[in-house]
Amino acid sequence: MTHGTTKAAVFGTGSWGTAFAMVLADAGCEVTLWARRPELAGAVNSTRTNPDYLPGIELPASVRATTDPAEAAAGADFTVLAVPSQTLRDNLAAWAPLLAPDTVLVSLMKGVELGTAKRMSEVIAEVAKVTEDRVAVVTGPNLAKEIAKRMPAAAVVACRDEAVARRLQAACHTPYFRPYTNTDVVGCELGGAVKNVIGLAVGIADGMGLGDNAKGSLITRGLAETTRLGLAMGADPLTFSGLAGLGDLVATCSSPLSRNHTFGTNLGKGMTLQETIAVTKQTAEGVKSCESVLDLARRHGVDMPITETVVGIVHEGKPPVVALKELMSRSAKAERR
Numbered sequence: 598m599t600h601g602t603t604k605a606a607v608f609g610t611g612s613w614g615t616a617f618a619m620v621l622a623d624a625g626c627e628v629t630l631w632a633r634r635p636e637l638a639g640a641v642n643s644t645r646t647n648p649d650y651l652p653g654i655e656l657p658a659s660v661r662a663t664t665d666p667a668e669a670a671a672g673a674d675f676t677v678l679a680v681p682s683q684t685l686r687d688n689l690a691a692w693a694p695l696l697a698p699d700t701v702l703v704s705l706m707k708g709v710e711l712g713t714a715k716r717m718s719e720v721i722a723e724v725a726k727v728t729e730d731r732v733a734v735v736t737g738p739n740l741a742k743e744i745a746k747r748m749p750a751a752a753v754v755a756c757r758d759e760a761v762a763r764r765l766q767a768a769c770h771t772p773y774f775r776p777y778t779n780t781d782v783v784g785c786e787l788g789g790a791v792k793n794v795i796g797l798a799v800g801i802a803d804g805m806g807l808g809d810n811a812k813g814s815l816i817t818r819g820l821a822e823t824t825r826l827g828l829a830m831g832a833d834p835l836t837f838s839g840l841a842g843l844g845d846l847v848a849t850c851s852s853p854l855s856r857n858h859t860f861g862t863n864l865g866k867g868m869t870l871q872e873t874i875a876v877t878k879q880t881a882e883g884v885k886s887c888e889s890v891l892d893l894a895r896r897h898g899v900d901m902p903i904t905e906t907v908v909g910i911v912h913e914g915k916p917p918v919v920a921l922k923e924l925m926s927r928s929a930k931a932e933r934r
């Protein structure tokens with residue numbers, strides 16, 4: 598553990614890992630980015646940019662990159678994880694022995710693990726063998742490309758230990774990035790993971806040209822099913838009307854920068870799954886996590902019709918027009934139950 602300057606390691610040099618490294622550096626941290634590919638680490642160090650994921654964005658001098666996980670992890674007060682959710686377990690198993698003794702592990706990821714239906718903070722606590730009060734989550738309406746341009750955004754930093762959340766809040770608070778603390782880790786993580794699934798649904802509706810009433814309806818009913826799942830899992834329902842819930846849903850479902858929204862739009866326009874995957878260069882977490890979210894819903898006996906519809910379209914080849922008909926012809930219900 599260092600004294601004086603806060604040190605952060607960021608594992609993952611994709612869009613959000615790189616943009617968040619910039620946020621940490623702007624907030625005064627010394628940041629080491631771990632990259633898989635030597636050519637990307639080299640480009641970050643020699644050009645001060647990430648040409649593959651954030652071209653044209655100049656990174657602060659206090660961000661440097663390495664492919665050596667031990668070098669990245671050494672002495673880090675915060676160890677930030679920003680790899681695709683389904684790769685976390687294997688990656689972290691290799692990094693865990695290298696972590697600084699008292700480091701706080703921070704998840705930037707918005708997914709649920711396939712097979713186990715575990716949230717990312719659960720995977721982290723299990724694999725790194727740390728207690729939950731050393732695991733934090735950053736989430737909210739944070740499209741990496743906007744934040745990399747230092748456009749204003751609020752966020753949530755969640756940790757069961759509020760003092761840890763406050764430390765992380767201070768480490769990433771800049772004039773353009775405003776983090777709020779929250780101790781409801783379950784709700785914050787579910788908000789982030791399920792909004793990707795609803796973002797896919799809204800994208801599909803947009804691609805089909807279903808209009809803004811359909812969009813408003815999907816966002817609202819999507820939030821309702823997220824909240825139902827959250828309640829069953831012990832989350833605070835108010836979290837879902839906050840930045841991790843409504844805030845992120847609105848940003849994702851209204852922005853062409855969202856990979857999940859764009860993925861859905863392509864499907865809704867009639868591209869096949871394979872064609873859509875081929876044109877998607879970055880991680881659209883909802884594509885895999887829709888199945889693990891549905892798994893979670895079934896484990897908890899919760900009805901999630903929009904998530905079920907997305908799984909049907911994305912993984913079972915159901916044509917969007919058929920899925921729409923089925924969704925609209927479900928039995929009539931009370932809005933609150």
Ligand SMILES: NC(=O)c1ccc[n+]([C@@H]2O[C@H](COP(=O)([O-])OP(=O)(O)OC[C@H]3O[C@@H](n4cnc5c(N)ncnc54)[C@H](O)[C@@H]3O)[C@@H](O)[C@H]2O)c1
Nearest residue numbers: 610611612613614679680684705706707739740741879880
């Ligand atoms: N991009 C955003 O706007 C944004 C914002 C908030 C949260 N997130 C979340 O952050 C997480 C990371 O997303 P991203 O946008 O940075 O994704 P990305 O696709 O831009 O980058 C992913 C990074 O992980 C690396 N990677 C891919 N497979 C890997 C593997 N098997 N092992 C190790 N590294 C691997 C890639 O090389 C790349 O550096 C996701 O869970 C996403 O939902 C993204």
Ligand SMILES: O=P(O)(O)OC[C@H](O)CO
Nearest residue numbers: 737738739740855856857
């Ligand atoms: O590009 P997406 O769809 O992964 O969304 C990015 C962020 O999660 C928005 O907050």
